[in-house]
Structures are given as structure tokens and as C-alpha cells.
Amino acid sequence: MSQLNTIQKALYLPFDRDSWSKLRNSVPLTLAEADLAELRGINERVSLDEVTDIYLPLSRLLNLIIKNQQQRSVVLNQFLGQQSAGSPYIISIAGSVAVGKSTTARILQALLSHWPEHPRVDLITTDGFLYPLDELKKRNLLDRKGFPESYDTKLLVDFISAIKSGEEEVDAPLYSHIIYDRMPEVLKVRQPDILILEGLNVLQTELDSPKRRFVSDFVDFSIYVDADEDNLRQWYVDRFLQFRESAFADPRSYFKHFADLSDEQATSMATEIWDSINGPNLTQNILPTRERAHLVLKKGAHHSMEQVLLRK
Template sequence: MPQSTTIQQALYMPFSRDSWAQLRNAVPLTLTENDLAELRGINEKVSLSEVTDIYLPLSRLLNLIVKAKQQRGVVLNQFLGQQEANRTYIISIAGSVAVGKSTTARILQALLSHWPEHPRVDLITTDGFLYPLEVLKRKGLLQRKGFPESYDMKLLVDFVSAIKSGVAEVQAPLYSHITYDRLAETVSVRQPNILILEGLNVLQTELDSPVSIKRPFVSDFVDFSIYVDAEEKWLKEWYVDRFLQFRSSAFADPHSYFHHFAKLQDDEATKMASHVWDTINGPNLRTNIQPTRERAHLILKKGAHHAMEQVLLRK
């Protein structure tokens, strides 16, 4: 039996899709088909039934957890004789390239914002904290983009630390998938009730770094963590399919960093995407991302066609 399977059996309560769906407990569906169409990522086929079966029970669980945290804060403030502070609850979403983290994050943001206890839910992706393209080139990291060393971790940790400290307004850098670079513009985050932080490496701890590095990690500030999981054979297939579709969408933009890929024939594009997976995304998954999976509070397991098949909830 694989070690990861043994660890999961020890740490998590497994739920089939049907058994997890029963935990919805009549939570109403607040999204329409049109809403969902705007939230889906390219090459993903998330249905309203999946929102009902998987995401509504998850939004109910998170609402209960956040509400309990808020109540604990009230009690603590009463005990200390302090005024109620604005405390942001941070949810992180990790997983591989092409697994659908962004879609999961957008759906959860839409659902959680309908709960009256926490109407302000912001979403930030860690892409904006990648080093600028010029810096990556200078450091020789362009072929390791997405690996931990390609991120400005001090900037990212300072950001989540400020959010957790209750700073009134914090700036987050933005990223363009067209120019493949960090933008000069930033977005203001103003004490949301919940912040969803989505990225490849948000579950990493000091265990993933050299012994000589002693510093805070993003995971130190996260209240609840989710890992979106799938077998690598599906991840590679989804990545290649997405790459093929990008030729007529993102790559077709003349300003796109990858515009030269737009005219590739199917076999050429498939070969290129497979090479990128085999040399960059696959090694990053196996070395840096997948080893952090069992640190998550909840694992969403996908099968073929991006369909959610199982939920693992930490005991």
C-alpha cells in the first residue's frame, strides 16, 4: 500500500461524493448556470450538480468553522477587555497546475459571500508574488517558474502577515497571464471577513526548506487549507488540452508572451505542452507540491474529466 494512502487513512475521514452531498443540510444553491459559466476555467466542465454535491457542503462546513472562530474572538475580547478587532479568516487552496484550483477558489468565493456572517470574501492568487520576468531571467529561474524559489516569499509572507494583523488596507500585486509577468498595478485588500489565497505552494512549511532558512511561511497564517488533488496522468492530459485551447484564446493575443505558439499544429502543440509538463510542471508537482498534500485540512480528489469523486476531511 502506498505510504500516502496509509497516511490519508490515519489522518482523514473519507467521504464518497454521495455521502458528502448529504452534509449539505438543505443549504440553498445561490448560483445559476450563468453564474457558473463565468466561474469555470478553460477546459473545465463543473456542473451545478457538482456545486450542489461538493461545494455547498463545503461552504456550510467553512461557515460553521468561521462562525466558531468569530465567537471565540468575541469571548477573548471580553476576557481581555478589548474592543472587537477585525480578524480576517484565511483559507488557502493548493494543488497542481491544471487541477482547477482557480475554479474551486472562485466558486467558494461566490458561495461563501452569500452567508450573512461573512459577506466580504476576497480572492488573491499567489501568481502576483512571482518575481518579475526580468528578475527570473537574471536569476536563471525562467525554466523553474512556479517552483518555490521563483516567488518573492518575503513579499508574500509580509502580505498575509499584514492581513492577519488587521492592517486596514494591504496591497497585493497583480499578474498577467498574457504578458506572463507581474504588473505594476496592485489591488487593495481592506479587511475582508474571509481571504481565499490560491496558489501552488501555499501549504509549504520550514520542513520544505534548507535547515539554514528560519522564517515564517504562508501556512503559518492560514486558518483552513484545501488541496485539490488528481492523479498525474489526468493532470498532464488536462494541461495538454488546455494548452491546445489556449492557441485560439490567450495565445492568439498579439501581446501574449506565448503568441508564437498560436499557429502550432495539433501535433506540434501537443509535443510542446508534453515537454513543458515533463520538464517543469511534473517535477514541481512531485518535488514541491504533492508532498504538502497531507498537511491540508481537506482534500478534494478528482477523477477523469475533472469530476470530484472523493472528499477527505482531516480528523
């Protein structure tokens, strides 16, 4: 088990993989290998064993917490003498580029939707809340894409606030990694039982404006997917190399000029992007939010989860 820093020791209960897996408590596995193949991201190696050892105990924990909150809402409504549909339970998933946040979010969505108490689980990524490409160019933020200032924070907070207040239908902007831009279409979110919000910035706060609301103010349970930066850099490079044969090869791709790069050229380009954009964003903005999470999932060199830290 990796060494905990002083803050983590004070805030979290640490579990190695074996001790965490015992907390599954016979929760059945509801995914098959074919299901998992559809949920994996590029360059991800999540196995059914990992789902069993890591995600099933987490699914059980979240179900217990959500049931408790649902019961509390019933009691509060009885006390106030009113009926209310209640508000969705919001789970956020944060972490670096290339750490596997999207795969974690998709697996949790699939598992949580099998619990009878909350069958409707929606998943939204914050990519759709990035400023449109033309606006990023106008603000000279193209090389800062993914940094806090590249997001339409007001739009994101308005969205999550409307979801939390129980509005019947809320529009979520969609994003295409092919065209590298927000899409004209929107996703209609209609009062889910649970909303999973995945993105780089979901644990960040507006430090320069403490009176301003931010996403984390509306989140009920937060998860941070963690890994050492050397691993993250390598995973990003590996993913970039694979993108040459998939996303970059699409004629609509914003990055189609990368499709013909040699291995050496692609590795050099990916490393440069990491060192100039993704690495600095991680150390300056993303990693400092880790200790705000209710739960940290720590990955080892081969993408597998090695440690779980649960907030006391």
C-alpha cells in the same frame, strides 16, 4: 472510492460523493448556470450538480468553523476587556497546475459571500508574487517558474502577515497570464471577512530554514485539489491546445509564437513543458504538501470530484 495510503487513513475521514453531498443539510444553491459559466476556468466542466454535491457542503462546513472562531474572538476580547475588529479568516487552496484550483477558489468565494456572517470574501492568487520576468531571467529561473525559488517569499509572507494582523489596506501585486509577468497595478485589499489565497505553493514550508515564517503559518483552513498525474498531464495538454485560440492568439501574449502550432506540434510542446517543469514541480514540491491540508478534494478522469478527505 480510491485507495487511501497509510498516512491518509491516519489523518482523514473519507467521503464518497454521495455521502459528502448529504452533509449539505438543505443549504440553498445561490448560483445559477449563468453564474457558474463565469466562474469556470479553461477546459473546466464544473456543473451545478457538482456545486450542489461538493461545494455547498464545504461552504456549510466553513461557515460553521468561521462562526465558531468569530464567537471565540468575542469571548477573548471580553476576557481581555478590549474591542477588536478581529482578523480575516484565511483559506488557502493548493494543488497542481491544471487541476482547477482557480475554479474551486472562485466558486467558494461566490458561495461563502452569500452567508450573512461574512459577506466580504476576497480572492488573491500567488501568481502575483512570482518574481518579475526580468528578475527571473537574471536569476536564471525562467525554466523554474512555479518552483518555490521563483516566488518572492518575503513579499508574500509580509502580505499575508499584514492581512492577518488586520491592517486597514494591504497591496496585493497582480499578474497577467497574457504578458507572463507581474503587472504595475496592485489590488487594494481592505479588511475582508475572509481571504481565499490560491496557488501552487500555499502549503509549502521553508524546510531549509525552519525558523522562517511561511504562508501556511497564517492560514486557518487549507484545501488541496488533487488528481492523478496522468489526468493532470492530459488536462494541461488540453488547456494548452485551447490557449492557442484564446490567450496565445492575443498579440500582447508572451506565447504568441505558439498560436500557429499544429495540433501535433502543440501537443508535443505541452507534453515537453509538463515533463520538464510542471511534472517535476508537482512531485518534488506540491504533492508532498497534500497531507498538510485540512481537506482534500480528489478529482477523477473527467474533472468531476469523486472523493473528499476531511482531516480528523
